[in-house]
Amino acid sequence: MAEKIKNEQKLSFGFNFRSAIPIGALIITLLTEILIPNNQEAKYRELTNFRSVLFFALIISVILFTITLFYKNFRSKYSHKGWFIGGFILFFNILNVVTVKFLLLPQIYFPSLNRVLNVYIEDRQFLLKCMGSSFSLLIEGLIFGTVVGVFTGILVGWSLNWNYWLYPIIRILGPIPSSTWIPLALVLFPTPRWAAVFLIAFGVWFQITILTSSGIQSVKKSYFEVSSTMGATNLQNLFHIAIPDALPSIFLGFFNATCSSFVALMAAEMLGVKAGIGWYINWQKEMISYPNVYAGLVIIAVFCYLFITLQFKVRDKLLGWQKGVIKW
Amino acid sequence: MVAAKLTKQREGMGNITARDIGKEFIRPDGKRTIALSNLNVDIKAGEFICLIGPSGCGKSTFLRLIAGLSKPTFGEIRLDNQLIKGPGYERGLVFQDSTLFPWLNIYDNIAYGLKIRRVFKQHKQDVNEFIRLVGLAGFEKAYPHQLSGGMAQRASLARALVSNPKILLLDEPLGALDAFTRMNMQDEILRIWKERDTTMLMVTHDVDEAIYLSDRVFVMTPRPAKIEEIIEVNSGRGENRGRQRDSGDFLRLRSKILQILDFTGKTPPPEYYL
Ligand SMILES: Nc1ncnc2c1ncn2[C@@H]1O[C@H](COP(=O)(O)OP(=O)(O)OP(=O)(O)O)[C@@H](O)[C@H]1O
Numbered sequence: 001m002a003e004k005i006k007n008e009q010k011l012s013f014g015f016n017f018r019s020a021i022p023i024g025a026l027i028i029t030l031l032t033e034i035l036i037p038n039n040q041e042a043k044y045r046e047l048t049n050f051r052s053v054l055f056f057a058l059i060i061s062v063i064l065f066t067i068t069l070f071y072k073n074f075r076s077k078y079s080h081k082g083w084f085i086g087g088f089i090l091f092f093n094i095l096n097v098v099t100v101k102f103l104l105l106p107q108i109y110f111p112s113l114n115r116v117l118n119v120y121i122e123d124r125q126f127l128l129k130c131m132g133s134s135f136s137l138l139i140e141g142l143i144f145g146t147v148v149g150v151f152t153g154i155l156v157g158w159s160l161n162w163n164y165w166l167y168p169i170i171r172i173l174g175p176i177p178s179s180t181w182i183p184l185a186l187v188l189f190p191t192p193r194w195a196a197v198f199l200i201a202f203g204v205w206f207q208i209t210i211l212t213s214s215g216i217q218s219v220k221k222s223y224f225e226v227s228s229t230m231g232a233t234n235l236q237n238l239f240h241i242a243i244p245d246a247l248p249s250i251f252l253g254f255f256n257a258t259c260s261s262f263v264a265l266m267a268a269e270m271l272g273v274k275a276g277i278g279w280y281i282n283w284q285k286e287m288i289s290y291p292n293v294y295a296g297l298v299i300i301a302v303f304c305y306l307f308i309t310l311q312f313k314v315r316d317k318l319l320g321w322q323k324g325v326i327k328w
Numbered sequence: 329m330v331a332a333k334l335t336k337q338r339e340g341m342g343n344i345t346a347r348d349i350g351k352e353f354i355r356p357d358g359k360r361t362i363a364l365s366n367l368n369v370d371i372k373a374g375e376f377i378c379l380i381g382p383s384g385c386g387k388s389t390f391l392r393l394i395a396g397l398s399k400p401t402f403g404e405i406r407l408d409n410q411l412i413k414g415p416g417y418e419r420g421l422v423f424q425d426s427t428l429f430p431w432l433n434i435y436d437n438i439a440y441g442l443k444i445r446r447v448f449k450q451h452k453q454d455v456n457e458f459i460r461l462v463g464l465a466g467f468e469k470a471y472p473h474q475l476s477g478g479m480a481q482r483a484s485l486a487r488a489l490v491s492n493p494k495i496l497l498l499d500e501p502l503g504a505l506d507a508f509t510r511m512n513m514q515d516e517i518l519r520i521w522k523e524r525d526t527t528m529l530m531v532t533h534d535v536d537e538a539i540y541l542s543d544r545v546f547v548m549t550p551r552p553a554k555i556e557e558i559i560e561v562n563s564g565r566g567e568n569r570g571r572q573r574d575s576g577d578f579l580r581l582r583s584k585i586l587q588i589l590d591f592t593g594k595t596p597p598p599e600y601y602l
């Protein structure tokens with residue numbers, strides 16, 4: 001029916017034991033942390049960051065659990081994730097035991113969770129600056145790459161002439177890894193920062209071009225035909241038929257592009273920039289300071305995750321019509 | 329009366345003349361398929377024609393030629409003495425299978441042609457009327473994938489009608505409907521036709537439907553694809569028209585058409601044995 005099914009937050013009491021799994025996992029982890037003493041030979045064995053985080057997480061999980069008792073929608077979502085969150089916490093428990101408790105792995109490469117967490121306290125200011133720098137680099141690269149990519153994708157997908165000349169070139173240039181372009185980019189662009197933006201934009205451009213053009217080329221011919229019999233011109237067919245129908249494909253291209261742009265970020269930040277998460281990781285790796293390397297990697301991972309989640313939300317809003325057509 | 333509200337802006341024309349039409353397709357293996365050959369057809373403005381014939385005899389091909397979606401290999405087709413060079417909104421086409429745009433809801437699908445031609449504001453009322461007419465009121469916000477096959481076909485019909493074309497080309501528009509809805513839609517099509525003077529060219533596999541609706545039935549036969557016989561069925565647009573499904577005339581015409589199909593096609597598809 002055309003009637004809207006609203007996702008109302010219904011107030012109704014209920015209990016699902018899966019909502020309590022995170023609490024259980026946290027208690028086990030906390031007990032392990034408190035009852036087993038840190039190994040005598042572990043460096044920085046007096047740090048208690050992990051313990052503090054666990055306490056904090058425990059409070060949050062208790063609050064969330066309380067909410068699930070009252071709200072049906074939240075209960076079903078949260079309890080569904082219960083096992084996953086629990087497993088996730090226990091994984092850290094194992095990491096903690098393997099590293100600082102029993103020193104089963106070499107300390108240089110596998111620092112304790114406490115030390116990784118400590119990076120966020122000590123390098124707080126600097127990491128924030130790096131995040132800001134990376135973020136603006138990434139966004140600029142994504143925007144340039146996407147705009148140019150959608151444009152060339154449409155040209156190649158729509159016009160036979162453009163396709164004839166451009167498509168082979170795109171096919172040749174596209175798969176070349178970003179870092180290969182570094183020397184050329186440095187010569188072509190006035191500042192290293194521009195060169196860095198170019199490196200990110202290039203990968204994005206390729207992904208978006210390919211998926212935009214293939215999306216446009218795979219529009220059913222009959223859609224154009226109906227549209228024409230209703231009086232549409234060629235240009236109207238492009239904007240009202242080809243592009244809307246190719247939008248899911250364009251979004252897929254954007255998703256791929258986002259992932260590859262995080263890889264390109266590492267290469268881009270080798271170019272004379274003075275801050276940035278990728279740069280930070282490279283630098284700390286050379287210093288053989290692995291707690292900092294891991295801290296940087298976690299930031300990138302969380303960043304990427306949030307970014308893609310946001311993207312999916314936008315897609316769901318824009319492409320609701322697709323839901324019944326394909327599985328996602 | 330619903331149709332009184334519908335805008336009449338079209339000049340009452342819509343003559344089709346097709347001369348010595350031939351259509352050949354080149355198959356991937358290089359051989360040629362002759363879909364149509366030496367076809368001569370005259371359709372007067374305002375006429376209701378049904379095209380009937382076995383599967384693969386070139387009915388859709390002929391409709392596509394008139395719509396301007398493909399060009400005849402030989403001969404020429406004219407609409408009101410104008411050579412048909414490409415598609416245009418004065419020749420509406422309802423495809424054999426639903427071609428609703430999946431990214432637009434039903435309302436926007438039906439309003440599409442009007443919006444494209446920037447005449448939506450003047451004809452807003454028509455959109456609602458046709459949605460009601462085809463029984464889709466309440467489904468305006470639904471997307472095509474949420475409709476049944478029959479509902480989608482009715483939406484396609486409304487989408488073609490709302491542009492008020494001179495000639496409406498219908499490729500089995502009622503094929504997916506149940507018998508009851510089908511009869512209702514036949515009456516609606518007849519009524520719209522009477523109101524608007526649209527020239528109608530409709531492909532159908534249903535002999536009864538052809539006799540019930542049309543002025544003339546073109547019976548096509550395959551290999552060589554041609555119009556075997558033209559049968560005058562109805563005339564005039566009086567109230568009586570279309571109300572004689574069990575009359576002697578009706579049955580006589582039916583057996584005549586079935587006979588032509590039976591004798592000419594070597595193995596007619598089972599759908600003609602009623
Ligand atoms: N694009 C095409 N390329 C090659 N052959 C085609 C093409 N379109 C149609 N044909 C051939 O032309 C002939 C007529 O096809 P058409 O679709 O007009 O049949 P039809 O009378 O509409 O049949 P049905 O009742 O099954 O819809 C068939 O033999 C078909 O194989």
Ligand SMILES: [Mg+2]
Nearest residue numbers: 387388424499
């Ligand atoms: Mg057909």
